[in-house]
Amino acid sequence: MLSVYKYIIKRSLLAIPTLLGVSMIIFGMLYLAPGGPVEVMMSSQPASAEQIQDIRQQLNLDEPIYVQYGDWAWDALHGELGRSWSITQGTAVNDLIIQRIPLTAELALLSMILAIAIGIPAGIIGAVYQDQIADHAARVVALSGISIPDFWLGIMLIVVFGVQFQISWASGSWIPLSESVTGNLKHLIFPVITLGTAYSGLIARMMRSEMLDALNGGYIRTAQAMGISNRTIVFRDAAKNAFIPVLTVIGIGLARLMNGALLTETVFNLPGIGQLLVTSIARRDYRVIQGIVLFVAVIFIVSNIIVDVLYAYLDPRIRLSGGD
Amino acid sequence: MLLILVTKESNRLMTEKILEVDNLTTSFDTEEGTVRAVNNISFSIEEGETMGIVGESGSGKSVTALSVMRLIESNGSIENGTIHYRGSNLLEKTESEIQSIRGSEISMVFQDTLDSLNPVYTIGTQINRVIRKHRDMDNKEAREETIRLLEQVGIPNAEERIDDYPHQFSGGMRQRALIAMAISCNPSVLIADEPTTALDVTIEAQIFEVLDKIQHETGMSIIVITHDLGVVAGVCDFVNVMYGGEIVEKSKTDDIFGDPQHPYTRGLLRSIPRIGKEEDRLRGIEGNVPNPAALPSGCTFHPRCPHATDECRQHDPSLQEVKRNHRAACIHIDGYKSLHKEDKEIIINDRKKGESDD
Numbered sequence: 147m148l149s150v151y152k153y154i155i156k157r158s159l160l161a162i163p164t165l166l167g168v169s170m171i172i173f174g175m176l177y178l179a180p181g182g183p184v185e186v187m188m189s190s191q192p193a194s195a196e197q198i199q200d201i202r203q204q205l206n207l208d209e210p211i212y213v214q215y216g217d218w219a220w221d222a223l224h225g226e227l228g229r230s231w232s233i234t235q236g237t238a239v240n241d242l243i244i245q246r247i248p249l250t251a252e253l254a255l256l257s258m259i260l261a262i263a264i265g266i267p268a269g270i271i272g273a274v275y276q277d278q279i280a281d282h283a284a285r286v287v288a289l290s291g292i293s294i295p296d297f298w299l300g301i302m303l304i305v306v307f308g309v310q311f312q313i314s315w316a317s318g319s320w321i322p323l324s325e326s327v328t329g330n331l332k333h334l335i336f337p338v339i340t341l342g343t344a345y346s347g348l349i350a351r352m353m354r355s356e357m358l359d360a361l362n363g364g365y366i367r368t369a370q371a372m373g374i375s376n377r378t379i380v381f382r383d384a385a386k387n388a389f390i391p392v393l394t395v396i397g398i399g400l401a402r403l404m405n406g407a408l409l410t411e412t413v414f415n416l417p418g419i420g421q422l423l424v425t426s427i428a429r430r431d432y433r434v435i436q437g438i439v440l441f442v443a444v445i446f447i448v449s450n451i452i453v454d455v456l457y458a459y460l461d462p463r464i465r466l467s468g469g470d
Numbered sequence: 471m472l473l474i475l476v477t478k479e480s481n482r483l484m485t486e487k488i489l490e491v492d493n494l495t496t497s498f499d500t501e502e503g504t505v506r507a508v509n510n511i512s513f514s515i516e517e518g519e520t521m522g523i524v525g526e527s528g529s530g531k532s533v534t535a536l537s538v539m540r541l542i543e544s545n546g547s548i549e550n551g552t553i554h555y556r557g558s559n560l561l562e563k564t565e566s567e568i569q570s571i572r573g574s575e576i577s578m579v580f581q582d583t584l585d586s587l588n589p590v591y592t593i594g595t596q597i598n599r600v601i602r603k604h605r606d607m608d609n610k611e612a613r614e615e616t617i618r619l620l621e622q623v624g625i626p627n628a629e630e631r632i633d634d635y636p637h638q639f640s641g642g643m644r645q646r647a648l649i650a651m652a653i654s655c656n657p658s659v660l661i662a663d664e665p666t667t668a669l670d671v672t673i674e675a676q677i678f679e680v681l682d683k684i685q686h687e688t689g690m691s692i693i694v695i696t697h698d699l700g701v702v703a704g705v706c707d708f709v710n711v712m713y714g715g716e717i718v719e720k721s722k723t724d725d726i727f728g729d730p731q732h733p734y735t736r737g738l739l740r741s742i743p744r745i746g747k748e749e750d751r752l753r754g755i756e757g758n759v760p761n762p763a764a765l766p767s768g769c770t771f772h773p774r775c776p777h778a779t780d781e782c783r784q785h786d787p788s789l790q791e792v793k794r795n796h797r798a799a800c801i802h803i804d805g806y807k808s809l810h811k812e813d814k815e816i817i818i819n820d821r822k823k824g825e826s827d828d
């Protein structure tokens with residue numbers, strides 16, 4: 147078991163340079179983008195060159211970029227992502243994120259659960275009934291999940307259920323979990339369907355091909371020759387082997403879910419991280435944008451480590467060799 | 471009719487045949503058409519006997535074994551024949567009946583490939599569940615039994631190694647573990663399909679020693695499948711030589727080696743490499759195994775046979791007793807009764823029938 151800890155530490159150390167690189171890109175890209183921050187901020191009201199210069203100074207924008215990066219990165223390292231520059235001026239980016247994270251986390255988590263709940267069984271069915279009707283049906287569902295754009299499905303759901311059938315909770319907006327659990331969940335049903343189905347297709351497809359591989363394994367024949375029932379063979383022998391690589395996709399999918407959350411939150415008018423990012427981009431609120439992207443990157447890296455460790459835990463070949 | 475059946479039945483009981491395969495034909499649907507991988511073969515084995523099936527790659531050895539296990543892949547089917555185990559026809563069993571026979575009555579060891587044991591479960595877990603499936607034991611008893619079995623097949627430190635994963639075992643140890651699993655429920659028949667092909671000769675000898683020891687203790691019957699006549703000479707009581715899905719010669723091991731009848735068997739014997747004479751390998755049988763989708767007419771061996779005549783190209787010889795307790799399928803063997811006119815007609819009719827069945 148010791149090697150599992152060693153493995154975790156090793157993976158975490160490897161994440162440091164990644165994070166450093168990511169943070170530099172995040173910081174630098176925004177400064178390369180056209181339209182200086184202050185000009186955009188001031189575009190609604192006429193401002194003199196002097197005023198703009200004042201603000202630039204306030205925000206330390208006159209310093210060389212590496213000094214600015216150094217200040218920001220140092221604060222970020224201490225968990226301080228700076229303060230918003232725009233309308234919500236002065237609010238700590240940390241607070242903005244913390245306010246909105248529960249909604250996005252809930253959305254992502256529920257969508258992931260839905261995606262796994264659909265994708266894994268669909269993949270298993272597809273493989274077990276390869277090229278039979280059940281397989282084709284599962285494939286059609288999976289393919290439509292992949293190819294229908296998230297936002298389009300979201301809009302269609304709103305149009306059909308919210309507008310056409312006048313179901314109040316179907317047309318978007320949100321109720322905090324603390325106010326009403328059922329209200330909160332109801333409002334998330336369609337966003338979760340929108341986001342979860344898109345992702346379930348990917349999981350189903352991967353699970354199917356991994357299952358087909360596993361079912362061809364020599365150990366399946368061995369188990370059959372020992373009189374083990376087909377059910378056990380499918381679920382215990384094949385599915386466990388097939389699930390290990392699928393887990394990696396699920397981990398990487400978390401980033402995809404974050405992307406999806408951005409669109410879904412906008413379509414359903416949900417005040418989550420995604421929506422915050424969209425409004426911040428519109429306002430050139432650089433500190434908030436950087437904060438969110440860095441935050442998402444950290445989540446992504448951490449979830450990748452968790453997935454890798456889980457992978458190693460599930461696959462004795464990696465676990466016992468210390469992951470080399 | 472009834473009378474005949476009864477006599478047949480009592481015969482079976484008298485000779486204590488454990489397993490009797492009659493006229494087994496197994497075919498596969500492939501892109502090239504229907505492939506008859508096993509064609510009308512019969513054999514039987516008594517308690518405590520060791521039978522060999524030998525032949526080149528593709529001759530139908532594994533398909534024979536898998537037919538007995540009823541584990542033919544979904545594109546294949548047993549077209550014809552019966553497989554009696556202790557008097558009842560396995561081909562009439564339901565899937566769940568056959569599952570309770572597999573592993574407990576008739577068991578099988580495959581050649582160890584890297585994945586013949588499940589990589590994500592320990593050796594112990596995998597043997598344990600077979601024991602618990604077929605024997606009335608709780609987890610703890612089954613674990614003790616597993617340790618005993620691992621010791622029996624010669625795995626040192628079995629008590630510790632039981633919790634290893636397959637990749638932590640060497641090839642030879644995995645093969646032993648596979649054997650331990652296959653014998654875990656005291657089967658009456660063990661089919662070993664090339665159990666030592668991937669191993670070096672020393673380990674091979676050890677594995678067969680283990681099998682021999684277990685056979686002495688339990689009285690099980692063993693079917694050894696191999697393309698290695700050396701193995702046959704070492705362990706088998708009698709042998710079936712297969713070519714192109716058919717049995718072309720069968721007899722006691724000593725007779726096969728001492729006085730081989732079929733040209734194919736003779737070719738095989740010539741191809742056994744002798745120590746210090748590696749070039750002997752090259753003196754094997756020229757040509758290749760026939761494509762089972764397009765078997766040659768008449769005797770399937772004729773394209774490679776040094777004694778082939780026109781008659782061989784026309785008539786498919788049946789397996790006949792050519793000497794006492796020694797059967798072979800070759801027209802040009804001295805003891806072979808030449809094909810009478812009636813025989814020819816029967817053969818031609820049979821063939822027509824086979825074609826119209828498809």
Ligand SMILES: Nc1ncnc2c1ncn2[C@@H]1O[C@H](COP(=O)(O)OP(=O)(O)OP(=O)(O)O)[C@@H](O)[C@H]1O
Pocket residue numbers: 498499500505507525526527528529530531532533534543545546697762
């Ligand atoms: N599932 C299948 N589909 C189509 N053809 C098959 C299938 N299984 C076996 N065959 C064919 O049946 C023939 C006999 O195969 P089999 O595996 O019994 O050979 P073998 O004697 O065991 O050879 P080897 O020594 O290589 O194991 C081969 O020509 C093979 O191509």
Ligand code: SF4
Pocket residue numbers: 732733734769770771772773775776777778779782787799800801802803
């Ligand atoms: S029947 Fe003819 S071709 Fe076949 S083995 Fe005998 S001699 Fe050779």
Ligand SMILES: [Mg+2]
Pocket residue numbers: 531532533663
């Ligand atoms: Mg084979």
